Amino acid sequence: MKNQLKVLRAQRDWSQEVLSKKLGVSRQTINAIERDKYDPSLPLAFKIAHLFEMNIEEIFSYQDPN
C-alpha cells in the first residue's frame, strides 16, 4: 500500500513527532507508515484521513504486490 502521508505532513510543516502526538502513536510508527514499511489499521487510517480532512483513498492507495 502506498500513501501520501509524508507529503501531507510536509505541506502542514509538521514534524513526525508532532503528527505522532496528534494521532496518539509513536514517532517510529509514523516513520514506518511513511516508508511503506507498515500498513496502518483501518481505525488509524480513518484517524489520519480525519486529521487531514480527506478521504482515505486520497491518502492511501492499494498496489498489487504482483
Place this chain on the structure above:
Amino acid sequence: MSKLLSFGEISMKIQKIESTTIWKQQHLKRFIAGMVGYGFMMPLTIFIGKRIEAGILVQIVFALLPVIPFLLAMSAYLANMKTMDEMWRKVQADALIMTALITLAFSFSFGMLQVMGIVQTFSVFYLFPFMVVIWSVSFFYLIVKNKLL
C-alpha cells in the same frame, strides 16, 4: 526560576525518552523490580532450599518463591504491551510468535535426540533464559529488518 527551568528540562527529557521508547515509566519500573527480585530470589531459594529440612509443602512453596517476582515482571510486560501503539504491538507479537516457533522446534529436536539416546536430559529450568535470548534476537531482527528506530 532557574531551578524551575531545570525541572522543566528534566520533565521534557523524560517525555522525550517516553516518546522514543516503547516502555512506559511505571511499567518499566515494575518490570525491573520484578526481574531484579527474580534474579535475587532464585539463587537464594536454590542455596537455602537445598539445605532446609521441611515438609514437602514448605519445600514446594519455597521452590516457587521466585515465581512471584517473575509474575510481577510478566504482568508489567503485558500491561506495557497494552499501552503500546498498534505497530509496536504487532512487532512484539511477531517476536513472541518467532520465539514460540523456535522454542517448539528446539524442544522437539532435543526431545528426538533424547529419545534416541544421543543427548542427556535438558532441564526446563533453562527454558526461560533460552526464550528470553530468542525473543531478544527476534525483536532486534524485526527492528533492523524494518528499520524501525
